[in-house]
Amino acid sequence: xxxxxxxxxxxxxxxxxxxxxxxxxxxxxxxxxxxxxxxxxxxxxxxxxxxxxxxxxxxxxxxxxxxxxxxxxxxxxxxxxxxxxxxxxxxxxxxxxxxxxxxxxxxxxxxxxxxxxxxxxxxxxxxxxxxxxxxxxxxxxxxxxxxxxxxxxxxxxxxxxxxxxxxxxxxxxxxxxxxxxxxxxxxxxxxxxxxxxxxxxxxxxxxxxxxxxxxxxxxxxxxxxxxxxxxxxxxxxxxxxxxxxxxxxxxxxxxxxxxxxxxxxxxxxxxxxxxxxxxxxxxxxxxxxxxxxxxxxxxxxxxxxxxxxxxxxxxxxxxxxxxxxxxxxxxxxxxxxxxxxxxxxxxxxxxxxxxxxxxxxx
Amino acid sequence: xxxxxxxxxxxxxxxxxxxxxxxxxxxxxxxxxxxxxxxxxxxxxxxxxxxxxxxxxxxxxxxxxxxxxxxxxxxxxxxxxxxxxxxxxxxxxxxxxxxxxxxxxxxxxxxxxxxxxxxxxxxxxxxxxxxxxxxxxxxxxxxxxxxxxxxxxxxxxxxxxxxxxxxxxxxxxxxxxxxxxxxxxxxxxxxxxxxxxxxxxxxxxxxxxxxxxxxxxxxxxxxxxxxxxxxxxxxxxxxxxxxxxxxxxxxxxxxxxxxxxxxxxxxxxxxxxxxxxxxxxxxxxxxxxxxxxxxxxxxxxxxxxxxxxxxxxxxxxxxxxxxxxxxxxxxxxxxxxxxxxxxxxxxxxxxxxxxxxxxxxxxxxxxxxxxxxxxxxxxxxxxxxxxxxxxxxxxxxxxxxxxxxxxxxxxxxxxxxxxxxxxxxxxxxxxxxxxxxxxxxxxxxxxxxxxxxxxxxxxxxxxxxxxxxxxxxxxxxxxxxxxxxxxxxxxxxxxxxxxxxxx
Numbered sequence: 001x002x003x004x005x006x007x008x009x010x011x012x013x014x015x016x017x018x019x020x021x022x023x024x025x026x027x028x029x030x031x032x033x034x035x036x037x038x039x040x041x042x043x044x045x046x047x048x049x050x051x052x053x054x055x056x057x058x059x060x061x062x063x064x065x066x067x068x069x070x071x072x073x074x075x076x077x078x079x080x081x082x083x084x085x086x087x088x089x090x091x092x093x094x095x096x097x098x099x100x101x102x103x104x105x106x107x108x109x110x111x112x113x114x115x116x117x118x119x120x121x122x123x124x125x126x127x128x129x130x131x132x133x134x135x136x137x138x139x140x141x142x143x144x145x146x147x148x149x150x151x152x153x154x155x156x157x158x159x160x161x162x163x164x165x166x167x168x169x170x171x172x173x174x175x176x177x178x179x180x181x182x183x184x185x186x187x188x189x190x191x192x193x194x195x196x197x198x199x200x201x202x203x204x205x206x207x208x209x210x211x212x213x214x215x216x217x218x219x220x221x222x223x224x225x226x227x228x229x230x231x232x233x234x235x236x237x238x239x240x241x242x243x244x245x246x247x248x249x250x251x252x253x254x255x256x257x258x259x260x261x262x263x264x265x266x267x268x269x270x271x272x273x274x275x276x277x278x279x280x281x282x283x284x285x286x287x288x289x290x291x292x293x294x295x296x297x298x299x300x301x302x303x304x305x306x307x308x309x310x311x312x313x314x315x316x317x318x319x320x321x322x323x324x325x326x327x328x329x330x331x332x333x334x335x336x337x338x339x340x341x342x343x344x345x346x347x348x349x350x351x352x353x354x355x356x357x358x359x360x361x362x
Numbered sequence: 363x364x365x366x367x368x369x370x371x372x373x374x375x376x377x378x379x380x381x382x383x384x385x386x387x388x389x390x391x392x393x394x395x396x397x398x399x400x401x402x403x404x405x406x407x408x409x410x411x412x413x414x415x416x417x418x419x420x421x422x423x424x425x426x427x428x429x430x431x432x433x434x435x436x437x438x439x440x441x442x443x444x445x446x447x448x449x450x451x452x453x454x455x456x457x458x459x460x461x462x463x464x465x466x467x468x469x470x471x472x473x474x475x476x477x478x479x480x481x482x483x484x485x486x487x488x489x490x491x492x493x494x495x496x497x498x499x500x501x502x503x504x505x506x507x508x509x510x511x512x513x514x515x516x517x518x519x520x521x522x523x524x525x526x527x528x529x530x531x532x533x534x535x536x537x538x539x540x541x542x543x544x545x546x547x548x549x550x551x552x553x554x555x556x557x558x559x560x561x562x563x564x565x566x567x568x569x570x571x572x573x574x575x576x577x578x579x580x581x582x583x584x585x586x587x588x589x590x591x592x593x594x595x596x597x598x599x600x601x602x603x604x605x606x607x608x609x610x611x612x613x614x615x616x617x618x619x620x621x622x623x624x625x626x627x628x629x630x631x632x633x634x635x636x637x638x639x640x641x642x643x644x645x646x647x648x649x650x651x652x653x654x655x656x657x658x659x660x661x662x663x664x665x666x667x668x669x670x671x672x673x674x675x676x677x678x679x680x681x682x683x684x685x686x687x688x689x690x691x692x693x694x695x696x697x698x699x700x701x702x703x704x705x706x707x708x709x710x711x712x713x714x715x716x717x718x719x720x721x722x723x724x725x726x727x728x729x730x731x732x733x734x735x736x737x738x739x740x741x742x743x744x745x746x747x748x749x750x751x752x753x754x755x756x757x758x759x760x761x762x763x764x765x766x767x768x769x770x771x772x773x774x775x776x777x778x779x780x781x782x783x784x785x786x787x788x789x790x791x792x793x794x795x796x797x798x799x800x801x802x803x804x805x806x807x808x809x810x811x812x813x814x815x816x817x818x819x820x821x822x823x824x825x826x827x828x829x830x831x832x833x834x835x836x837x838x839x840x841x842x843x844x845x846x847x848x849x850x851x852x853x854x855x856x857x858x859x860x861x862x863x864x865x
Contacts, residue, residue, distance in 0.1 A: 011709065220727045223717055226710075233704040236665045237696070238718045239687035 005346040015344045020290050020297070023336035024304065030332050040319055048318045049311035049325070061196035063306050065268065068205035069094075069260035069277070071302035073284035075212040076256030078293040080249040082216070083228040087250055089135065089150030090257040091281025092157035093128040097258020098265045099161060100127025102272045105187045106169050106180060116186040120262055128258015129251045131157060136250040140243040146250070154281070165274050180272035189267035199267035201260075205302075208256060212295035225249065257281060278309065286334050305330065365428035366391045367551050368413070368520055373422035375408055382408040384575040385422070390520065395542060395552045397562045397583060400572035401595055401793035406555050409572070410522050413553070414446045415439040427519075445513030446522040451505050453497045460493035463512045483514050487541045502650060503534035510541065521545065522553045527561060528819070531650055532854035539565050557794075559588035560822075573597050596794045611641030614693075614813035615782045616675040620668060620682075622657055630654035630837045632661070637832055637842055639782065639813040644804065645842070646824035647817040648853050649834035655817050656699065658834070659786045662815070663696045664689045677781050690722050693781030697771055697788055699817075701764065705771045708760025712752065713741045715759045716774060723778040740777065748773030749799060765796030772800050776807055783807055786817040801827060821850050833857055 028046065035045040053059050073090045080087045101124035104116065134153060138144035162178075171181045189199040216222035228235040228245050235242065264276055287305050291297030312326025366389045375383040382405045390396045400406045411417045413424070415433035424431055426442060433439045436446070453462050460477055477493045484491040489507045497505060506526060513521055523542075527535040542552055542565065556562055562569060563583045571579040571594045579594045586594075615638065622632040632654050639645040649655055660666040661674070668674060668682035675681060676692040686696070696719065698704040706715045716737045721727045724740050741755040750770045752762055759767060772788060788804065789797040804827060808814045817834075818824050824831050825845060832842040833856035840856050 218732055219730045220717075220721065220732055221730060223714070223732055227707055227718065230709055231703040231707045233698075233700065234707050234718060237663070237686065237698060237704055238721070239685060239690075241685070 002351055004349045004351065005342065006349045008345055008347055011344050012347075016292060017297070019340035019343060020292070020301070020337060022340045023290075023333055026336040026340070027329060027332045030336075031329060034325075034328065038321070040321065045315060045319060045321070048315050049329075050307060052318070053307065053310040053314045057193070058196050059310070061193055061198035063303060063310060064202050065197050065199070066306035066309050067302040068202045069264055069280045070284050070287045070305055071298055072201075072205040072208045072260045072263075073253075073257045073281060074287035074291060074298045074302060075208045075295055076253035077284055078288040078291070078295070078298060079212070079216070079225055080253050081229070081288060082293050083225045083245055083249050084232070085139075085246055085249045086147045087132065087135070087150050087253050088147050088285065089132070089152075089154050089281070090253060090284055091277065091279065092150070092154035093131045093254040093257035094261035094264075094277055094281045095154075095157040095161050096131040096261070097124040097126075097128035097254075098261030098272070098276050099157075099164065100124055100130070100258065101262030102169075102180065102183075102265055105183050106272075109181050109184065112184070112186055114186060116184075117189065117266070120187060120266060121259060124258045124262025125255040126258070128254040128256070128261065130254075131258070132250045132254025133247075136247050139250075140246055146246075161272070161276065162274055165272055169272055171271075178274050182271045183266060187266060188270060189263060197268060199263075201263035201267045204259065204263065209295045209299050212298075216295065221248075257284075283309075283330065286330060290333065290337060304333070308333070365425070367427060368553075369425040370409075370413070371423045371425070373409070373412060373419045373424070375405075375412060375417060375419050377408075381575050383412070383419070386572070386575070386577055388570055388577070390551050390553060392519070392551055393546050393549045394568055395546050395554055395566045397566035397569035398553060398555045398572065399559075399562065399569050399591065399595055401795070404572040404595075405575040406572055407524070408575075410446070410524065410553065410555065413439070414444060414522060440516055440518075443517070443519035444522065445516060445518035445520070447506065447509045447513060447524065447526060449524045449526075449528065451509055453505055453508060455498040456496065458494055458496050459491055459500075459508050459511075462497055462508060463493075463515065466512055467515055479515060480511060483511050487514070487544055488537075489541065502529045502652065503531070503537075506530070506538070514545075518550060520551045520553060522555075524555045525557065526554075527556065527558060529651060531857045532821075532850060535561065559583075559591045562591070563588065571595055592794055611811070613638045614641050614677055615639040615784075615815065617662070618673055618675075619670070620658075620661060620673040622661060622666070622668075624657075630657050632657055633838045635839045637839060639815050641813055642808055642811050643830070644808045644814040644816060644828045646828035646831040646845075647815070647834055647839065648821060648824050648831055648857060649819070650857055651819055653834045654837040655786065655834055657837075658839075659699065659784070659817060662784050663694075663698070687722060690778075695719070695775035695778050695780030695783045697775055697783070697785040699786040699790070701767050701771060702760060706759040706767060709758055711741075711757065712745070712755040712759055712762075712770065713737045715770070716741045716744065719771070719774050720778055740774075744770055744773040744777055747777065748803065763793070765792040768792050769796055769799060769803075772803055776803055780812055783812050783814045785815065787819065788816060789818075789820065789823060797823075821853055824853075825850065 032042040032046060035042040054063050073094065077087055077090055101120040104120050104123060131153060135146040135149040138149050139146045165180060166178045169180045171179055189201055191197065191199050216225065224235065224238065224240045224245065227238060228240055228242065232242070260280065261276060265272060269276065283305050287298055287301045290304065291301035308326050308329045312323055315321040315325055316323045368390045370386055370388045373383055373386045386409060398406050398409065408417065412419050413433065415435045415438050424433065431442065460480060463480060464476055480491060480493040489511060491504065491507055491511060497508065500508070506529070526538060530538065546552060554566055566583050569581050569583045570577055573595065578597065583591060617635055617637050620632060620635040624631040630653060635658065637645065647655065661668055664684060664686035671680045671683040673682035676689060676694055679692055681689050681692060702708045706718065713734065716724065717726055717732065720740060724736065726733050726737050738755065744750065745752055745755060748769045750766050750773065752766060762770065768788065775783065785804065789800050792800065804814055804816065816824065816827060825848065828845050830842040830844055831848060831853065833840040833853055835857060
């Protein structure tokens with residue numbers, strides 16, 4: 001008996017959506033083994049990782065709080081990835097967006113103007129766009145690889161945050177901690193489910209998903225994004241100006257990452273701290289691919305990744321497992337996804353070795 | 363009677379969804395030039411790849427010099443004396459002829475004497491190859507000779523040639539035929555794959571004709587007419603359209619002093635190109651591929667803009683610096699050379715592919731929104747009007763055969779009722795039936811008053827379709843000649859860079 005991978009004539013649409021589910025299932029099986037080998041009761045650990053965190057309303061809201069920035073950033077990134085523009089620097093765009101929006105609070109700490117919050121959000125978007133415009137300019141003007149430029153700018157952004165928070169933005173009444181003043185009420189995103197931390201940002205994330213969906217499936221611009229990625233020459237043929245396309249997808253992703261950044265600060269943290277995001281900008285890349293670069297897929301993928309963050313915290317508290325277990329699960333998920341993806345273009349064929357076939361014998 | 367050099371019995375090979383070879387029998391004696399004829403998709407390539415060891419046959423037997431053999435790899439094929447020259451060359455541009463040959467052949471044959479051996483083989487067959495020259499400086503014909511020498515150095519008993527003349531000028535093709543005839547006289551058998559019926563009549567001793575994977579006929583091509591060969595290939599009688607060329611009218615497409623400087627070593631500079639295409643006329647641009655046709659087409663279509671707005675005019679409006687979209691609005695329709703990846707996106711449905719070239723004039727997008735119901739209508743109409751055989755307009759464009767996809771692209775552009783039609787290699791690699799349909803569509807289009815430009819490497823096609831023909835060579839375009847004053851030989855000279863005015 002031989003097992004063969006046989007190329008499919010056309011790619012399987014069913015498998016496109018089935019492989020993420022298969023990857024999730026395989027990660028669970030492998031997770032069980034990992035827990036067992038570490039000497040923890042596997043089923044109990046899995047329960048603590050995947051079920052307990054979302055067994056009450058507060059837990060579900062925490063899940064949404066973590067999924068929101070992931071989904072928002074991933075929707076922006078997915079547009080670029082579809083158009084073959086590889087923005088790896090969402091973490092930096094998030095950071096600069098957070099700084100740009102927060103600047104308003106730092107310089108007007110006493111303001112009670114009701115327009116404070118909208119202005120902060122807009123500044124957040126602009127900040128993210130500004131940071132993304134650097135790779136966009138370098139790519140369109142000098143054909144610089146945006147993977148490198150956007151990634152390196154992440155570290156510049158984090159150093160910028162660090163400089164500000166340790167220096168000019170430090171709260172004078174803050175006992176010398178590297179933290180800014182605590183945001184006043186008009187600068188804080190309202191909570192939408194009382195007793196939890198679920199804030200208005202989740203609504204923005206949902207809007208981003210719906211807008212992204214409409215954009216990619218119903219508009220000419222979305223069509224052009226898809227063509228650009230699938231066949232650059234065909235994109236030129238249909239009249240896409242590739243430089244304009246690069247600017248649009250980078251600014252779009254940067255704006256959404258910036259918005260996610262200011263929402264984190266304004267809705268959750270309430271002040272500028274040396275660490276704003278636990279790597280949402282990078283995890284969003286996994287979310288985008290796990291969600292098949294499709295806004296609806298991204299919705300589900302963001303929940304899965306958010307759960308891995310939450311579950312990691314839970315098993316650390318409940319069972320004393322290292323926090324790194326969250327990273328292990330994220331890694332396994334991506335690993336299994338990439339390996340299962342071969343089934344999109346190939347199918348498995350099991351056949352008995354036939355005697356009439358003379359192949360392989362000389 | 364001694365056994366033939368190569369004999370296949372009942373060779374069958376299936377791919378998902380298609381039976382590529384269905385119980386094929388072939389027998390080739392020593393010294394025979396054996397033609398393998400058939401439309402695209404008839405199974406010629408699969409068959410030679412089985413012989414050359416790329417694929418294993420599902421069923422059937424192969425006999426080599428009377429003994430049963432199963433070729434397990436191309437290396438094995440070369441070892442027993444089968445050589446193959448591919449349609450697309452596999453040479454490293456930056457290396458010399460010698461290095462390229464040394465890389466590909468077994469280490470035993472290499473060594474210090476290699477240059478000497480290349481000289482010997484090259485001289486024996488009049489190939490004129492200098493082993494020390496770098497491949498990038500060679501013409502296409504010379505590159506092919508490198509491939510041939512590479513095969514000959516291993517003293518093959520059977521040489522497989524896959525559409526060898528598709529990239530050659532008529533003169534280069536004649537030289538190739540001399541070499542092949544000499545080889546055959548020395549006892550080497552040649553399996554020759556081609557679409558070009560004329561050259562098969564001229565060169566080959568015997569022909570096997572494949573249709574849908576089956577051997578449908580065997581014949582002596584010298585005793586057949588090209589028409590009877592073509593009819594055996596496509597399995598029905600051919601009725602070429604007979605057209606009276608209409609009087610042509612006002613200039614609809616004008617190119618004046620169009621130049622372009624090459625961006626890199628691989629592209630060609632365009633030098634001061636001038637021509638005009640008139641209402642109701644089909645204007646042909648001939649030339650061997652790689653003489654600037656691709657660069658020219660990019661500029662004519664508006665994918666690359668000219669420096670001078672006056673260099674290109676559509677219907678009297680200067681548009682050298684206007685985008686492809688603006689040119690479409692002026693009345694241009696464009697069929698690019700590459701079907702997949704340029705004229706169509708393989709992984710998108712036919713419906714979405716209608717947007718690609720037609721969203722402006724088909725009114726498929728209202729402001730920013732895609733109008734899918736209109737697109738569906740047009741996709742269906744294109745398929746119906748142009749006999750595109752498909753499994754539904756929802757299937758990926760990439761699943762269509764070359765001929766059907768090309769009919770779809772031509773149809774999509776023609777349905778837009780253009781003033782000017784720009785088509786590059788409209789029947790490249792297309793089966794004979796589709797070719798006929800595309801020619802008819804272009805002739806009809808011109809008869810209705812559209813100015814049609816056809817860029818093609820296929821001389822027969824241009825001579826059949828065009829009113830006037832100009833030839834591209836090394837980035838320059840010759841004077842246009844009325845087709846009545848031209849012969850294939852004269853165009854051939856122009857394709858090689860000669861100026862008949864001076865000659």
